[in-house]
Amino acid sequence: MKVLVTGGAGYIGSHTCVSLSDSGYDVVIVDNLCNSSIGMVKGVEELIGRKLPFYQVDICNENELDAVFEKEQIDAVLHFAALKAVGESLEKPDLYHRNNVGGTEVLLKVMKKFAVDKLVFSSSCTVYGQPEIIPVNEDAPMLPAESPYGQTKQDCEKLISSSGLNSALLRYFNPIGAHPSGRIGELPIGVPNNLIPFLCQAVAGLKDELVVFGDDYPTDDGSCVRDYLHVCDLAEAHVAALEQLPHGIRAYNLGTGSGTSVLGVINAFEESTGESVPFRIGERREGDIVAIWADPSRAEKELGWCASRKVGEALADAWRWQQTL
Ligand SMILES: NC(=O)c1ccc[n+]([C@@H]2O[C@H](COP(=O)([O-])OP(=O)(O)OC[C@H]3O[C@@H](n4cnc5c(N)ncnc54)[C@H](O)[C@@H]3O)[C@@H](O)[C@H]2O)c1
Structure with missing residues (x-):
């Protein structure tokens, strides 16, 4: 089966290509390299031991x-290509809509x-907003999006739902880590938006320090809690x-099923890397x-998948990758 991976030079796309x-x-x-580099494709090729067809193409360009x-006989599409910085989306909502929703429209x-009818889409737990019940399952209502980025994920899910394609909507929680080889990550x-790249840069001396945003939340140690998966x-x-692609459309939460606080991540990093x-x-x-x-039980039951790597392992892998940059 030949699979087109949009955004395949990016973080999650590159690991998925492997x-x-x-x-x-x-x-x-297919990737326009707006947030990645050709070096990531080379890294994938090194890991799999052969060349891959790569097209520097913007998915908005029909x-x-x-x-x-036309050239490749595509059987299925894994669609990662999107802009993903929540903060930037607040400044440039039109760009985010055009790229993420417009790009998905063109792709569909x-x-x-x-006549390609199989699609796996990169969605996000942001579609749930601030959920009322934790762990959150796929039947939780989509609350009003908290950012234009989150809105694009909701809009894309709706577009795909009405497309008639056989699709899995994968709602990621917090992906972290890197390939254990240190070859891709x-x-x-610019300034990292996510906790782990920022933390790694602080440890590497590229940033003065990591700022933990608040330690007075109603959680065990007062810092925010997320579901980090390798x-x-x-x-x-x-x-x-x-x-296991469904006939029709189906959403799946992808997380470990347990939360780690920001201070817990710092401790785990120190323990696993020294x-x-x-x-x-x-x-x-x-x-x-x-x-x-996440409540990831649907993915376990229907896809036979569950996260098996620990947070400490992911942090050690992220640190190994950071040292190659
Ligand atoms: N990383 C996360 O924390 C996270 C969480 C939930 C969902 N997601 C989603 O997963 C997907 C992949 O995220 P990632 O972390 O790998 O991001 P990334 O920025 O590393 O990868 C996205 C890739 O898409 C490419 N791209 C963007 N717009 C494009 C366009 N118009 N045409 C062609 N290529 C384009 C970028 O160059 C980049 O290589 C995104 O859809 C993102 O919204 C990510």
């Missing part, structure tokens, strides 16, 4: 996407044209979703959800 290839799929990558489908149109361009576990979930993390407690950050973790 898992797909390990499972015997032929992989074709003609160029047509040409890829081209898939229809070429998260490539933060990116390699997440990559494997995509293969499982492709293999490095100390320079940090201080700062003010709460506006809009932060206090605590969220």
Whole structure:
């Protein structure tokens, strides 16, 4: 089976290309490299031991996407390509809508044209907003999006739901870590938005310190709680979703099923790497959800997938990757 991976040069897409290839799929990558580099494709190629067809194409460009489908006989699409910085989306909501929702519209149109009816979509737990019940399951209501980025995920899920394609909507919780080889990982361009790349940069001396946004929340140690899952576990979930693709549409939470606080992450990092993390407690950050973790039981039951790697392992892998940058 030949699988088109949009955003395949990115963080999660690149790891998924390795898992797909390990499972015997032929992989074709489309990425405009707006938030990644060709070095990540080279890293994937090194890990799988062969070249991959790579097209530097913007998915918003219908003609160029047509040409890829024309040339390659695509059987299924894994759709990662999107802009993902919540803060930037507040400043540039139109860009986020155009790129993420507009790009998905073009992709769906081209898939229809070429009669490709299998899609796995990168969604996010942001579609739940601040959920009332934790752990959150897939039947939780979509609350009003907390950012234009979150809105694009809700809009894309709706578009895909009405497309008639057989699709899995994968709602990721917090992917962290890197491939254990240290060959591919998260490539933060500019100031990192996520906790782990920032933490690694602080430990590497590239940032003065990590600021923990608030330690007076109603959680065990007062800091916010998230469900951190290893990116390699997440990559494997995509293969499982492709293999068990539903007829029609189905959403799956992808998380570990347990939460770790920000201070807990700092402790786990120090324990698993032996490095100390320079940090201080700062003010709460506006809009932060206090605590969220997944109920991943649907993915376990229907896809036969569950996260198997521990947070400490993911942090050690992230640190190994950071040292190569
Ligand atoms: N990383 C997370 O914490 C997280 C959490 C939930 C959901 N997601 C979603 O998972 C997907 C992948 O995220 P990631 O962390 O790997 O991000 P990433 O930025 O590393 O990867 C996205 C890739 O898509 C490419 N891209 C963006 N717009 C494009 C376009 N118009 N045409 C072609 N390529 C384009 C970028 O160059 C990049 O390589 C995204 O859809 C993101 O919203 C990520």
